[in-house]
Amino acid sequence: xxxxxxxxxxxxxxGKVDYFAKANPDLLFFEMAMQAARxxxxxxxxxxxxxxxxxRERGGIVITHFADHFAGQLLGEALTRDYLGLNPAEACRVIxxxxxxxxxxxxxxxxxxxxxxxxxxxxGYEKMSEVDTFQGNExxxxxxxxxxxxxxxxxxxxxxxxxxxSYLDTFVGRxxxxxxxxxxxxxxAVMMRxxxxxxxxxxxxRENPYSTASTSGFIAVDDVVKSxxxxxxxxxxxxxxxxxxxSAVVLACEELARQLTDxxxxxxxxxxxxxxxxxxxxxxxxxxxVADGLLFPHxxxxxxxxxxxxxxxxxxxxxxRAGRWAARKAYEMAGIRGNPLEYFDLIEIHDAFVIxxxxxxxxxxxxxxxxxxxxxxxxxxxDGRVPINPRIGGEKGLYVNPSGGLIGQMHAVGATGNTQAxxxxxxxxxxxxxKYGHAETQVPGPKxxxxxSHAGTGxxxxxxxxxRGW
Amino acid sequence: xxxxxxxxxxxxxxxxxxxxxxxIVHRQVRIGYKKSYGGMSPYxxxxxxxxxxxxxxxxxxxxxxxxxxxxxxxxxxxxxCPECYGRTRWEQLPDGARFYVNTLSTAVELAGISFMDQxxxxxxxxxxxxxxxxxxxxxxxxxxMVRVEDYTRLKKGDELRPVFRHSPRASASDAMWxxxxxxxxxxxxxxxxxxxxxx
Ligand SMILES: [Zn+2]
Numbered sequence: 001x002x003x004x005x006x007x008x009x010x011x012x013x014x015g016k017v018d019y020f021a022k023a024n025p026d027l028l029f030f031e032m033a034m035q036a037a038r039x040x041x042x043x044x045x046x047x048x049x050x051x052x053x054x055x056r057e058r059g060g061i062v063i064t065h066f067a068d069h070f071a072g073q074l075l076g077e078a079l080t081r082d083y084l085g086l087n088p089a090e091a092c093r094v095i096x097x098x099x100x101x102x103x104x105x106x107x108x109x110x111x112x113x114x115x116x117x118x119x120x121x122x123x124g125y126e127k128m129s130e131v132d133t134f135q136g137n138e139x140x141x142x143x144x145x146x147x148x149x150x151x152x153x154x155x156x157x158x159x160x161x162x163x164x165x166s167y168l169d170t171f172v173g174r175x176x177x178x179x180x181x182x183x184x185x186x187x188x189a190v191m192m193r194x195x196x197x198x199x200x201x202x203x204x205x206r207e208n209p210y211s212t213a214s215t216s217g218f219i220a221v222d223d224v225v226k227s228x229x230x231x232x233x234x235x236x237x238x239x240x241x242x243x244x245x246x247s248a249v250v251l252a253c254e255e256l257a258r259q260l261t262d263x264x265x266x267x268x269x270x271x272x273x274x275x276x277x278x279x280x281x282x283x284x285x286x287x288x289x290v291a292d293g294l295l296f297p298h299x300x301x302x303x304x305x306x307x308x309x310x311x312x313x314x315x316x317x318x319x320x321r322a323g324r325w326a327a328r329k330a331y332e333m334a335g336i337r338g339n340p341l342e343y344f345d346l347i348e349i350h351d352a353f354v355i356x357x358x359x360x361x362x363x364x365x366x367x368x369x370x371x372x373x374x375x376x377x378x379x380x381x382x383d384g385r386v387p388i389n390p391r392i393g394g395e396k397g398l399y400v401n402p403s404g405g406l407i408g409q410m411h412a413v414g415a416t417g418n419t420q421a422x423x424x425x426x427x428x429x430x431x432x433x434x435k436y437g438h439a440e441t442q443v444p445g446p447k448x449x450x451x452x453s454h455a456g457t458g459x460x461x462x463x464x465x466x467x468r469g470w
Numbered sequence: 471x472x473x474x475x476x477x478x479x480x481x482x483x484x485x486x487x488x489x490x491x492x493x494i495v496h497r498q499v500r501i502g503y504k505k506s507y508g509g510m511s512p513y514x515x516x517x518x519x520x521x522x523x524x525x526x527x528x529x530x531x532x533x534x535x536x537x538x539x540x541x542x543x544x545x546x547x548x549x550x551c552p553e554c555y556g557r558t559r560w561e562q563l564p565d566g567a568r569f570y571v572n573t574l575s576t577a578v579e580l581a582g583i584s585f586m587d588q589x590x591x592x593x594x595x596x597x598x599x600x601x602x603x604x605x606x607x608x609x610x611x612x613x614x615m616v617r618v619e620d621y622t623r624l625k626k627g628d629e630l631r632p633v634f635r636h637s638p639r640a641s642a643s644d645a646m647w648x649x650x651x652x653x654x655x656x657x658x659x660x661x662x663x664x665x666x667x668x669x
Contacts, residue, residue, distance in 0.1 A: 148642045
């Protein structure tokens, strides 16, 4: 049946590179992958020899990396699985821009759900530091249309900033004030960066030996605006990191998962949506959300909201239809009909820029379009800082990116969606103190969670929902 | 693909974060392409015309084959219709067409390597509206670089006009944009007005 999993799939263990870094010349990309895989295997209590036999005889491998240009190496996935001694097991690479890692984890789920494999290791990596920042920005911009958009100033922070401007033009004065929205943006930047200070592997953590004084440590809201405008209206500290790093997650069928761990985290829903790469080609349909049947069940029950959405141009350049589509598919599969802000305990989302957090919470149905910034502008400040890992949306709300996300922890493109799965798994397994070196961002007893991966300006988006299996 | 490796200049402080004794080389790679614009070629040829430049778009009139019915007009031209899979027809935007900023951003501090020497670079997503009583708007926006005196004042709804590179490079950037009525001194260097679109 379309839209269902044929077998239960569990996340059983995860691992990461020892330290995410702006530049880590000490490790080749497959050596970074080894650190991540070694941790994931050790956490299962298996000897590598046993693990490799399981993968060969009952499993498979999914490897994700985004831009061959960064490493100057095509088919790097082959070198990676050679290095991990996994041949001749079945393997493939999955790629989809910034959603590469998320798509890879979902591909691993599909292998298990279909019965093709009982255990899969999904590994993501990216080494972005070997070209300078201008060149790196250009490689990323090659993931925009190279005929039309790239020759016209091609630069992803600008593409995003133009969407942020469209968001402001659409909602300021209608649902929110300009001051309120900037307040929310700065608080989001501070929340991500400061959460990451309790994650010793995060690129911006002071405890990370690869971090530098100027790019690590706690920040306050004033620092965000003082950081200078990168592309109007976005400030430097509104933007995510560029990272050298790797991540790995092991998934298994129910029977094997129960043998491997007492703490399996089961997949309840997977969704993936798409939209035009050229943002200017996306529909700008008044009432598009309603006309195209894109409302969630809890939204359809609110007549005032439906009426508001009948007047709203959608998706225009302000929102990610791909994210809504992905969430709709995942929620349907998982049977989630209530307000997802209340349903989930924890989410790890793709905060490429602070605006993405606002847009994504709306795409996920956690706040009405044009309203999500209020969830963040409401956060209290002390000495210019929001509380560490605050619950978003009040008592019934949830925790957003305790890891520090792409702004605070890492964005090694091909690893990012994979890392989010690992962070969610560790949260649910109660391992944050062990893995981050601090307990401050451990969510108390999470039972339900979501992770989200995002490409381009929303060309490919994945949403995966999970629940605690013990 | 010529690859040239040499030891990293010890004076290069930008890339010495290693914690162990590793060897780092400076690698220079050069790649040449013969790049075809395929079915989009008429569009690129059109904007390469300098003082005779033309902005072409494509149209599909097969309303019954489209999700919402109606004619589809593609400002970034497509030789084939993405909805009915038919072939589209080329049209030229007339002088009376009007162009408006839908959204925009200006790269101030950082950019890709091709633009790092040109900052600030303003890019707008531009809507095109046909003249005539119906004033049909093309269904898609195009991205274009805009030259303005003060980028902080440019905003949604501002009316733009195209200018074209006098010595074209066969790039989408052979067309740029200025505010309607901008005097010649305000146009980007090396760009001229086309007789088909008065600024
Ligand atoms: Zn058609």
